[in-house]
Amino acid sequence: MPPRQRILDAARALFFRHGIQGVGVEAIAEAAGTNKMTLYRHFESKELLVAEYLRALAAENVRVWDDLDAAHPGDALEQIKAWLHSVGGHGEGIDHSGCAMMNAAIQIADPEHPGRKAVEAAQRTHRERLIGLCREAGLRDPELLADQLFLLVEGSRAAYRSAGPDGPGSSLCRLAGPLIAAHQQPAPVPAT
Amino acid sequence: MPPRQRILDAARALFFRHGIQGVGVEAIAEAAGTNKMTLYRHFESKELLVAEYLRALAAENVRVWDDLDAAHPGDALEQIKAWLHSVGGHGEGIDHSGCAMMNAAIQIADPEHPGRKAVEAAQRTHRERLIGLCREAGLRDPELLADQLFLLVEGSRAAYRSAGPDGPGSSLCRLAGPLIAAHQQPAPVPAT
């Protein structure tokens, strides 16, 4: 595997464990089985390394959606449910890339940091894909539901970190399920 | 105002703007109109300063709930709505303490950091208070609704940061309103 890829992989693992600010370039290089110089021959600065790390994360996020589309072709509702299930757990084999996105957005204080731009772009496309699926699934109020699901998922990731494993972050499916079900109903009768 | 309080205030402002890792103790002391030594005479270390900053934030969070209770005595539903409104906007005069809590939980990588414990405790009491209000308001499925609202709020804060002001983070009330309304209805008919 070329060093550039090894560096990106190592950066990903370390950024996830210790945070972006908590990892020095030297530690990344060492974890990648190389040294600081070759790192700087492939990346202009740590800033740009972070940005590329986030772009890679975004690309992988898109691939997750494509895989779901391939697994449940034509069944948008099932794609949504499968996605919720895949990001709802917090054990092994779970996709934490979205979580890493959010962490990066918070850990990078400077709004002009290229990594922040990458995250914003990824979240936009992410949201639009979700809206498209909700619409395709024939659910009522697709934009509203998509945004609700989006926030539930983001909130679940945040709550898992801030409220611990016993908090509401661990029960995404339990919380999102009724929401989807409600949007399969006809329009609700307004409350008295 | 005693130096200790000035230091906590300065720390709060700087932590919010530049992140916890992005602010050095010297900058905090200077912003507080004092110096590093007096800071270290009041706080053992930066770690413990951060922890106290978060405990102060948690106390203020509790006060927000108490104020809401005083403003709408006996009307739990109105308290919930007022709370959503107060944290839903992102302009001036908005309470960002919850947002700062979440930021801290993500910026502090070490799970054993005393600040992390403070955040977890605060989020637990926060959630329980919300559950209590949902139950008191006579809403259906109070635990479920409370957790949904909790995640919507956390997600809204995260999305405002990661997806920008045009993302779904800016429309908390629009997203939470229908959810509450749905829980004022009788039990829904299961979808076919």
Place this chain on the structure above:
DNA sequence: AGTAAATGTTACCGGTGGGTAACAGGATTT
């Protein structure tokens, strides 16, 4: 084989970070 590109190694730089020592000045109490 030979050449050029990519990688490894070491040492270094300037800046900054958290944290401390020692001492001087001001305020408060008795």
Place this chain on the structure above:
DNA sequence: AAATCCTGTTACCCACCGGTAACATTTACT
């Protein structure tokens, strides 16, 4: 007034971090 406490000032320590220079070494390609 005297003793005590709190504060301010300066200087310093050590560790680390992002980034670079110079040179040695390996790899790859023709």
